[in-house]
Amino acid sequence: MAPKSAKKSLWVDCERCKCTITSNDKNAHIELNCKKDQIKCPYVEDGKLYTWLERSMGNPEGTPKDAVMIHPSTATLIGAVIGCPILLSRKGAPTIVKRMWPSKYAAPVAVVLPAAELSNAWSNDNKMVTVSVFQEEIPVATRITIKINNCKIDHDICDVLQNTFYTNFVCIGCILVYYYYGKKLELEVMDLRSDSIDDKEWYLLSEKTAWIRQTEETPVLKKMQPLGGYDNILEEITTYINMIFDDGKMSTSFQRTRGLLLHGHSGIGKTAICKYIIESFNCYHIEVSGSAIFSKYFGETESTTTSLFEKAVQNQPSIIFVDEIDTICPKQSTNSTEQERRVTSAFVSALDGLHDDDCKVFVLATTRKPDSVHPMLRRFGRLDQEIEVPIPDRNRRREILYSQLRNLPNKVSNKLDSIADLAHGYVAADLMNLCSQATMRCIKRSSEYIEQEDLMAALTVVRPSAMRELLIEVPNVRWTDIGGQSDLKMKLRQAVEWPLKHADSFRRLGVKPPSGVLLYGPPGCSKTMIAKALATESGLNFLLIKGPELFSKWIGDSERAVRDLFTKARQVAPSIVFFDEMDAIGTERGGASGDSGVHQRVLAQLLTELDGVVPLNSVTILAATNRPDMMDRALLRPGRLDRLIYVPLPDYETRLQIIELKLAKMSTSHINTDNLAARTEGFSGAELEALCKEAALKALEIDLNCKHVTMEHFELVIKDYKPRTPEYLLKIYEEFALGQRA
DSSP, rough: OOOOHHHHHHHOTTTTTOOEGGGGHHHHHHHTOOOOTTSSSSSETTTTEOOOEEEEESOTSSSOOOOOEEOOOHHHTTOOTTTOOEEEOOOSSEEEEEEEEEEETSSSOOOEEEEGGGGGGOOTSSOEEEEEEOOOOOBEEEEEEEEEESSOOSSSOHHHHHHHTTTTTTTOEEEEEEEEEEEEEEEEEEEEEEESSSOOOEOOOOTTEEEEEEOSOOOOOOOOOOOSSSSHHHHHHHHEEEEEHHTTTTTTSSOOOOEEEEEESSSSHHHHHHHHHHHHHOOOOEEEEEEHHHOOOOOOOHHHHHHHHHHHTTTOOOEEESSSSGGGGGGOOTTHHHHHHHHHHHHHHHHHOOTTTOOOOEEEEEOOOOOBBBBGGGGTTTTEEEEEEEEOOOHHHHHHHHHHHTTTTTSSSTOOOHHHHOOTOOHHHHHHHHHHHHHHHHHHHOOOOOOOOHHHHHHHHHHOGGGTTTTOOOOOOOOOGOSOHHHHHHHHHHIIIHHHOOOHHHHHHHHHOOSSSEEETTTSSSHHHHHHHHHHTTOOEEEEEEEEGGEEESSSSSHHHHHHHHHHHHHHHHHHEESSGGGGBBBBBTTOOTTTTHHHHHHHHHHHHHSSSSTTTTTTEEEEEEGGGGGGGGGGGGTTSSSEEEEOOOHHHHHHHHHHHHHSSSSSOOOOHHHHHOOOTTHHHHHHHHHHHHHHHHHHOOTTOOOOOEHHHHHHOOOTTOOOOHHHHHHHHHHHHHHHHH
16 A cells, blocks of 8 residues: 555545545545446556556656556555566456556556557557556566567568567567567567576566567477476477478488377377477468268268378478378278278378478378388388387376376375386376376365375276286285295295386396296195285286287287287386296297197297397296296296296195184184194195185085084094195106206
């Protein structure tokens, strides 16, 4: 509020509506019944002046050229000091920010601006104006890009504009007025850059601000919020497009890339990347999809394709975006139709027509499966650059989450590392869904902010897309569910979990972790259960493959299945690939199997993958078998399955723990577990579980209303229950272990 001395002479408060008006307008304000008519009766309320605009023929001598003149008493009322930024807005006109400059010659309620500096949208004097102090920090612009809207000027006037408009406040979309040889130029601000980390709406021009003039021929990159996680891909694509759009950067003898194929998993962000690029270049573009161009009439599809390319050439510089190009130009097969062949031919011809040196058209295409795209499109001169969008790793996941949460009220922006660590296999679409689910949970509990607990809860709801083809529903098996074998559990954690979760420690000591682990031992000794418990406890992605599942009667399909499996494992790393019944795949070559040809090809492919021609970074192979003696020796050499762990029949202590675990889930009475453990020498874990089930069935057989399983029931069963692991099999394990040590 103004000092009392100022208010007594010029301003008074309305006792009814509490606004501040001039002394001369008090009667009019009362007659209007406190109606907020700022033309007939201007007023000040909540630090804002609602008034009319007065245009002058020019600034008085000594007044800054970018100033708005306000009476000192009015400036005091709205809290403005000399030189501070003042925000002026009116309906139907772009917002203006000017410097406040006091003027005793101005009317107390008027704001005075030079008429020559006003755009046409501000030419109407009868429209209301709102005036307030601009409170936000305004960074200095390092670069400004402008476009002249109303005149065509062939000369470069950027140096003149730089010397004229320094100290001005500007934003993207605002209009600067400059008189050039009698012509009134309206300069629209198209882009602003600064060294500020945070994006701002308004920027301050200085003598060092670089000026760039945008022409119709050269689009400008808009400043946009980061997409999150894909900066390197965006930079590479932008470089290729700039080579086409910018003249003089490359010799005409250099054949530049005019087409690019972006491929990756569904939901990975291919379309989002392309649309981000299109929006950032702010140029003419055409989106092409199969549903938009295909027609039932003969020749119409090819005609539409050709016309779309012609339209892009007419409006160059332009970008053609082809989503899911494999639906338009699929790889030819025996089932290909005549229309598909004609459309592919028309598309190829249109691409070849873009090779004129002055043609500024770039083609962006996407697909989930690049092998499904017709090979004619993937040669040099067409879609000659291919970029794979990888499944996000930990750092990319964190950046994507940060970009998604940027515009949401949250308290987790600085605590996303733990969420990113747990979101293995999540693609960009999954992470967006994760934030959506967390927001829904936040709304349900009537909270104003998303917290870490919301994201953790959402992780249990959202499934990772990258794992859906191979993900299994792993039972919630914990180490505590497996009786005994503490030494075995520690060996597995050292071999599998530690290298993946503590890779820095291994690198620091110069220790290379095992490439693969083979669990071998008698049937029923919980090898598969141990593997599942390891996956559950470690929190790593778990891919379960049973040996026979990889075999197919079609030539080449089995090898492709192995190849795809390891590709997927690398994409969703850190991960564990568990081969159950490994002897079905890794049978020693040269055997008498009728499918030895298929077995040998699959084994050869498996050995190639394990060799690390393509490195298995953060991927550990875990395998289990009952017959290690039948496995090919090449699988067991160092660098492949180089750590062999024997899972023996449970000893007394282990049997005791297994029995106690099983009985804890049953209704029992007076069971001597020590006696049972001592009398079950040679029993496997599965046989001990079966023994408990048989005792329960015997109790029901005697009395369906039985409330407890007693020791008597066990006595009736155990006398006829014998271990089923043959001695020769145990001897095989002993000889195998001796052979490995030798």
